[in-house]
Amino acid sequence: MLLAGVVEGEDAWQVWPEIVRTRTPEQVLAEVAASGLRGRGGAGFPVAAKWAAARSSPDTVVVANGDEGDPGSYADRLLMEADPGRVLEGLALACFACGGRRGVVLVRSEYPRALARMRIAVEQARAGGHLGRRIHGTDVDLDVEVVEGSGSYVAGEETALVAGLEGGRGCARPRPPYPTQRGLWDAPTVVNNVETLAAVPWIVACGGDIYAARGTLSESGTKLVCLSERFARPGCYEVELGTPVLRIVVELGGGLREGSDLTVLQVGGPLGGFLAADQLDVPLSEADLAGRGAALGHAGLVAFDQQVEPEEVLRHVWEFAAAESCGACSPCRVGSRRGLEIVRTGAPTGQEYARLLRVMGEASLCAFGRRVPAAVRSLARAYGERLAGWDQ
Numbered sequence: 001m002l003l004a005g006v007v008e009g010e011d012a013w014q015v016w017p018e019i020v021r022t023r024t025p026e027q028v029l030a031e032v033a034a035s036g037l038r039g040r041g042g043a044g045f046p047v048a049a050k051w052a053a054a055r056s057s058p059d060t061v062v063v064a065n066g067d068e069g070d071p072g073s074y075a076d077r078l079l080m081e082a083d084p085g086r087v088l089e090g091l092a093l094a095c096f097a098c099g100g101r102r103g104v105v106l107v108r109s110e111y112p113r114a115l116a117r118m119r120i121a122v123e124q125a126r127a128g129g130h131l132g133r134r135i136h137g138t139d140v141d142l143d144v145e146v147v148e149g150s151g152s153y154v155a156g157e158e159t160a161l162v163a164g165l166e167g168g169r170g171c172a173r174p175r176p177p178y179p180t181q182r183g184l185w186d187a188p189t190v191v192n193n194v195e196t197l198a199a200v201p202w203i204v205a206c207g208g209d210i211y212a213a214r215g216t217l218s219e220s221g222t223k224l225v226c227l228s229e230r231f232a233r234p235g236c237y238e239v240e241l242g243t244p245v246l247r248i249v250v251e252l253g254g255g256l257r258e259g260s261d262l263t264v265l266q267v268g269g270p271l272g273g274f275l276a277a278d279q280l281d282v283p284l285s286e287a288d289l290a291g292r293g294a295a296l297g298h299a300g301l302v303a304f305d306q307q308v309e310p311e312e313v314l315r316h317v318w319e320f321a322a323a324e325s326c327g328a329c330s331p332c333r334v335g336s337r338r339g340l341e342i343v344r345t346g347a348p349t350g351q352e353y354a355r356l357l358r359v360m361g362e363a364s365l366c367a368f369g370r371r372v373p374a375a376v377r378s379l380a381r382a383y384g385e386r387l388a389g390w391d392q
C-alpha cells in the first residue's frame, strides 16, 4: 500500500540525501508541480503554486500544520506518531524547494505522543546528518523546531497559526497579506498540512507524472480518510481521490456496526457538510462533493444512525460554531451565538435565521464563519423532511 504516497514499511530519509546533493530547488518544485498535489488540510490549494509564491527570500519558513482540529480526523496524528521521519523529510524537501532554512512542526496540544515522536525524530534527523549545517556535504543549512499548538480549533487556520507561533492569540486575520508574503515574524511563510508534506518524498522520488496518474484529472493522488467509531471497521484508509464515497462506506467501513442504518454522513469535519444515505454515489473529491453542497475538508467521515435525532446534530453544529469562533469578526462571533439560541428554541426559523446564515456566509473573516451556513444547510437537506424548515 502507499501511505500518503509512500510505500508501506520503507524507512524515511531515503530520498532527501540524494536530492539535496544532486538536484536543484527548481527541479524539486517542478516535480511537485507536475504531480498536481493540492493541500490536504482543507483548502485544496496547489502546493507548487504556494511554494513558488514564497521563494523570494532565504528567510522563508515552512510550517507543517499538525493542529488537526476536525472532530473525526486523526490522519495527521497517525502520520506524526507512526512515521514522523516522513513528515520531516517532506518538510525538508519543501524548505529546499522554497530556498528556506527553517522549518517548524506545529503539533496539536492534545497529541502528546505525536509531539514526543516528532521531537525524537528531529533529534535523529540531526544525528543522521539530514538536518543541520552543510547537510550531506552540500552548502544547504536547515533546522526544524517542533512546537506545541495552542489548543483551539481556529488556531489551525494559517493566519491564526502564525499569530499563535508568535506568542499571540490564535485568531485569524484578513488576507492579504497572505502568509507567503508576510507570515511568521514577517518572513514569507508556507503553511502546509502534515499529510500534504508526507506525500512529497514519494512524488520527488517516483515522479510527479506518476503521482498525477492517480486520482481524478483535476484532483490528483491519494487521500487519507478517517472513518468514525460507528462504522463496523473504523480506521484510517488511503484511497485515490475520486473513489466513490459509497465504496468507502460499504467496502472499507463495512457499513455501520450492530446492523444500524446510516442516516447521514458528515464529510470533512465541521466546515465540510452532510450527505444523505442515498446520496453517497459521489466521488470523493472537492469538486464532486461541492456539487452536493459538502466539502472534502480533511476527509473525516462521521456516520450518524437513526438513534441520533436530527435536531441534536443541528444543535451540535451550532454549539461547536459558538464555542470555537475566535471572536475576531462580528458576523461569526455574534452569528454563531445567535444561531445557537435560535436552534435551541426548536421552532424553525423565519427571516432572522435566513439573514443570519447569509451574513455569516458572506461577511465572516475566515473560512470558519463562512462555512458554517453551508454545513447547516447541507445537514437540513440531508435529513429532508425530518428537519423541514431549517433549509434556508
Ligand SMILES: Cc1cc2nc3c(=O)[nH]c(=O)nc-3n(C[C@H](O)[C@H](O)[C@H](O)COP(=O)(O)O)c2cc1C
Binding pocket: 038, 039, 040, 041, 042, 043, 044, 045, 065, 066, 067, 068, 069, 070, 153, 154, 155, 156, 157, 158, 159, 191, 192, 193, 194, 196, 197, 366, 367, 368
Ligand atoms: C478554522 C480553520 C481551521 C483549520 N485547521 C487546520 C488544521 O488543523 N490543520 C491544517 O492542516 N489546516 C487547517 N486549516 C487550513 C489552513 O488554514 C491551511 O489552509 C492549511 O494548513 C494549508 O496546508 P495545505 O495547503 O497543505 O492544505 C484550517 C482552516 C480553518 C479555516
Ligand code: SF4
Binding pocket: 154, 171, 172, 173, 324, 325, 326, 327, 328, 329, 330, 332, 333, 364, 365, 366, 367, 368, 369, 370
Ligand atoms: S470567521 Fe469566526 S473564526 Fe474566523 S476570524 Fe471571524 S470570528 Fe474568528
